[in-house]
Amino acid sequence: MKKELKSKKYNFIPVNKPLITSEDLNYLNKSISKGWVSSEGPEVKRFENNFSNFIGNKYSVAVSSGTAALEIAIKSLKLKKGDEVIIPNFTIISNAMAVLKEGLNIKLVDCNIKDWNMDIIEIEKKITKKTKAIIATHIYNFPLRVDILKKICRKNKIILVEDAAEVIGQKLNNKLCGSYGDISIFSFYANKQITTGEGGMITTNSKKLYKQSKSLRNLCFGKQDRFNHEDIGWNYRMTNLQASLGVSQLKRIRSIVGRRHRVGNEYFQKLKDNKNIYIPETTRSYAKNIYWVIAFVITNKNLKIDGKKLMKMLLKYGIQTRPFFWPMHKQKVFKEKYKINTSGKYKNSEYISKYGLYLPSSLDIKSNQIKFICNKVNSILK
Template sequence: MIPVNEPLLNGNEKKYLNECIDTGWISSEGPFITRFEHEMSAYVGRKYAVAVTNGTAALEMAIVALDIQAGDEVIMPSFTIISCAQAVVKAGAIPVLVDSEYDSFNMCVEQIEAKITKKTKAIMIVHIYGLPVDIDPILKLAKKYDLRVIEDAAEMHGQTYNNKKCGSFGGISIFSFYPNKHITTGEGGMILTDDENIYNRCKSLRNLGFSSDSSKRFIHEELGWNLRMTNLQAALGVAQLERIEECVEKKRWIGNLYQELLKDIEGINLPIKSKKFSENIYWVFAITLKDEHSKTAQQVMKELGAKGIGTRPFFYPMHQQPVFKKMNLFQNESYPNAEKLYENGFYIPSGLALSEQEILEVVMAMREIL
């Protein structure tokens, strides 16, 4: 079986993990936490970073840290992972959706302004699959209407927008370090900001709402979570971050090789290589079937699986999620591109441990099936 993703752990991961074990620093109090936060914020170009348990937790904490409350509206794409909408709904706020571009998979920026109301508090930018959202127009809208911007850069480690690192935009940004990301800590996430007040609040929220004042250690002004990353996880993150540029280069090599080897297969759309503001980082190699294709994406994935090729479907749109329908959200709303992307889309193996021979096997299977 060629998995859809396999992480690459061939740097200093073992060395740093052994250091944690040898020193006994395995909890969230260990020195790799601060090191990972400092090195990640420096790499991205942010002043502050707060390491947490996962990217979903980072989103939920970001919503609270920005004082987004019940009844507030947050504009976001329908085509995304449920974590984004879930973070808003759990805060009692209302996700307001826009459709996505069919070729780039990213939110339709031109639809945002029409969705802004007096209740709108923030815009959530979510970069999908390899290319960033066109950020500048969103920042202009945010300034015009005095809105917060949350940047979900979970899939964008090492990517840039107009030569500036993704994860450095808006009032607050988040990363995920799940095993399929360019940097992994097994599970893990991070919040980044340039606002010292937001930073201090996130540190408190991460740690049960403890005060930074040691004399008031067990006196709590608000409820937080236990979202602390362990020193073991952070040790992995430090080792992974040391090789980030190498990882970006490998991802683009995988993407460009697939582009060359699959370009003459009729009936499929390959991911676009670049936009005016960025070159594709190919977090995943995402394919859509053309409308005239005789097979469905589900059929193709099943047949690839029978040949030992791992795949994943695209995101299921937020406005079609059963859990949100039960809440009477998104009634009678339709986002055609989001719906079509789910129906026609899937991605093939593209993890950092993927070899050239494995790529050739994937391509051979794709040719036989398509």
């Protein structure tokens, strides 16, 4: 292997790059030529309306990022200091930070080993009288069973915050993810199904939550006297340029989701027979795999290769990869800055964080590149 690596130079394959079409550029150019470049522009409202129609919710609020959407969503609930919010232990840190910033208490739930989403049985065990909300985050491939979780929330009078940042266009039992929550959020970062560069969206059927979210994204300006602010909000607005790109990309969301599924299926067919890894299947009874990322976990510890080591080995072939999320209970910032309870056993989160990674999955990735990547993975993990 060493001789091969020294003698041959490989073309670099990025883990992801956005696909910007000529139509996208036309939308952007129109906004620029008309001078609509800031958050004061018609495309922002148009994007919000189009997104509401797509998801099937009454209201949408465009914001600067998925993290901003989470922070606004949690603050809009007006929970009391000390109230508990259940979140995944295996997730992006934005889930936790949105809760901590409001002085609320976090309760962590481990993930399932086969879909990496929160274990719903464990969620039920963690619910107490102090539990006021649950952040239901869909992770990587298949959706969390929010259809089941929604019934649990109604029974216990708990607010369901659906984090659908990674699953734009995915359906759960023929209903779009992001339409289950009392309030739901999305991300339009560069690696998402549709992108606005940075950007996010909040959706809800609650007029009250909609009005609060709109105010919070825009510094909570006063209704009577503009600069007499009614609360502590943020400048989390989306620009008209970002919204223009969003309007254009949303028009082809179904073809994008279809393309991602085809890419994922190509990977699955080439990796499924490798006995040393677990890669989720393409379809289950309740949903198709969204393949936001092409993720897998090394299952054979005897190989003495974890996710980090495999990433370094693949990079030598020009294959860029990314590690899995780092579990919340092991976050340095929580141990050193925030006094939160991170005790407990989270064996599934710990395992997949150590042995998981994801592969290149750009929309324009070629079949020969997928074949090359899978050959290298299979040759290393054999």
